[in-house]
Amino acid sequence: MQTPINTLTENFSKDGNLIYHGDAIHVLSRYIRNNSVDLIFADPPYNIGKNFAGFNDKWSSDTDYANWCYQWLYLCIQKLKSYGSLYVMTSTQAMPYLDLWLRERLTIMSRIVWFYDSSGVQAKKHFGSLYEPILFCVKDSNNYTFNAYDIEVEARTGAVRKLIDYRKEHPTPYKTSKVPGNIWYIPRVRYRMPEYEQHPSQKPEALMERIIKASSNAGDLVLDPFAGTFTTCAVARRLGRQTIGIEMQDNYIRIGLRRLGIASHLNGEKLKPPKKTYIRKNCDGKRHSQFKNKQLGLFDA
Numbered sequence: 001m002q003t004p005i006n007t008l009t010e011n012f013s014k015d016g017n018l019i020y021h022g023d024a025i026h027v028l029s030r031y032i033r034n035n036s037v038d039l040i041f042a043d044p045p046y047n048i049g050k051n052f053a054g055f056n057d058k059w060s061s062d063t064d065y066a067n068w069c070y071q072w073l074y075l076c077i078q079k080l081k082s083y084g085s086l087y088v089m090t091s092t093q094a095m096p097y098l099d100l101w102l103r104e105r106l107t108i109m110s111r112i113v114w115f116y117d118s119s120g121v122q123a124k125k126h127f128g129s130l131y132e133p134i135l136f137c138v139k140d141s142n143n144y145t146f147n148a149y150d151i152e153v154e155a156r157t158g159a160v161r162k163l164i165d166y167r168k169e170h171p172t173p174y175k176t177s178k179v180p181g182n183i184w185y186i187p188r189v190r191y192r193m194p195e196y197e198q199h200p201s202q203k204p205e206a207l208m209e210r211i212i213k214a215s216s217n218a219g220d221l222v223l224d225p226f227a228g229t230f231t232t233c234a235v236a237r238r239l240g241r242q243t244i245g246i247e248m249q250d251n252y253i254r255i256g257l258r259r260l261g262i263a264s265h266l267n268g269e270k271l272k273p274p275k276k277t278y279i280r281k282n283c284d285g286k287r288h289s290q291f292k293n294k295q296l297g298l299f300d301a
C-alpha cells in the first residue's frame with residue numbers, strides 16, 4: 001500500500017533557518033535542491049503507534065513502512081552533497097530493513113546505540129527496550145566531515161592515578177580524552193528539563209549536539225525532514241549552522257517557530273512554551289494536598 005502524500009505546504013524563514021509545514025516526501029522532492037545539504041538527521045515516525053498530534057504512527061505492515069522509508073531515504077541521498085552525512089533513526093525492529101537498503105547506496109560508518117534509563121519501562125516477561133539505534137552514513141567514505149576534536153569525551157581508564165604509556169620512546173601519560181565509541185548514554189528529555197516540549201518523541205539536545213558538531217561545520221546546511229519539536233534545527237542554529245526543518249503537524253510547527261525565533265505569534269496567537277505544573281501527584285493522578293494522611297517521600301522534606 002502506498003502512503004498518501006499530503007501536498008499542502010507553507011514555509012517560514014528567518015536568518016538562515018527555514019521551516020516547511022508539509023509532507024517530507026513532497027517537500028524534499030519539490031523544494032530542496034539536489035546536492036545542497038551537508039548533514040541530514042532523519043528521525044521519522046517509528047511505526048510503533050505513537051500519536052503525533054493526531055497522526056497515527058502505524059503502517060499496515062512492516063513492508064509498507066519500509067517502502068515509505070525508502071521513498072524519503074532515496075530523496076535524502078539525492079539532496080546530500082557528495083561529502084555529506086546522513087544519520088537515521090527508527091525502531092529497533094524496523095532498523096534492519098533500513099540498514100540493508102542503505103548499505104547498498106551509502107557507506108554506513110557507524111551503528112550507534114543511544115541508550116538511556118527509564119523508570120517507565122518495567123517489562124515483566126521480556127527485557128524492556130532501553131535503547132534506540134542510529135545509523136551514521138556517508139556518501140563518500142574518503143571525503144566527509146568528521147570533527148573528532150569537537151566531540152571528545154573523557155577517556156575513563158578506571159585507574160586512580162595517571163597511566164603512563166611505557167611503550168613509547170619517552171614514557172608519556174595516556175591521553176585523557178577520546179572520541180566517543182558507538183554506545184552513547186544520554187538521558188531522555190524529561191518533563192522537568194528546561195528543553196522539554198509537548199511531543200511524544202523529542203530527542204535530547206545533547207544527542208543532537210554531538211551529531212551536528214561531528215558531522216558539520218559552522219555555516220553548513222543541516223536538514224531534518226521530520227523535525228518534531230525542531231531540536232535538530234534549534235541546536236544547529238545555536239552552533240552557527242543554517243537549517244531546514246520539515247514537519248507535518250501544526251502543533252509542532254508552532255514549537256519550531258518559537259524555538260528558532262522565527263515568529264512570536266501565529267494567526268494572532270502568542271507562541272508560548274509549555275505550561276508546566278510542579279505539583280506532585282500520586283498514582284491516581286490526585287494532588288498530594290488532596291490527601292489528609294499523605295506519606296512524605298524521600299524528596300518531600
Ligand SMILES: C[S@@+](CC[C@H](N)C(=O)[O-])C[C@H]1O[C@@H](n2cnc3c(N)ncnc32)[C@H](O)[C@@H]1O
Nearest residue numbers: 023024043052201202203226228229231247248
Ligand atoms: C520521531 S518524531 C521527530 C522528533 C524530533 N526529532 C524531535 O526532537 O522533536 C517524528 C515527527 O515526524 C512528523 N511526521 C510524521 N509524518 C510526517 C511526514 N510525512 N512529513 C513530515 N513530518 C512527518 C511527526 O509529526 C513527528 O513530529
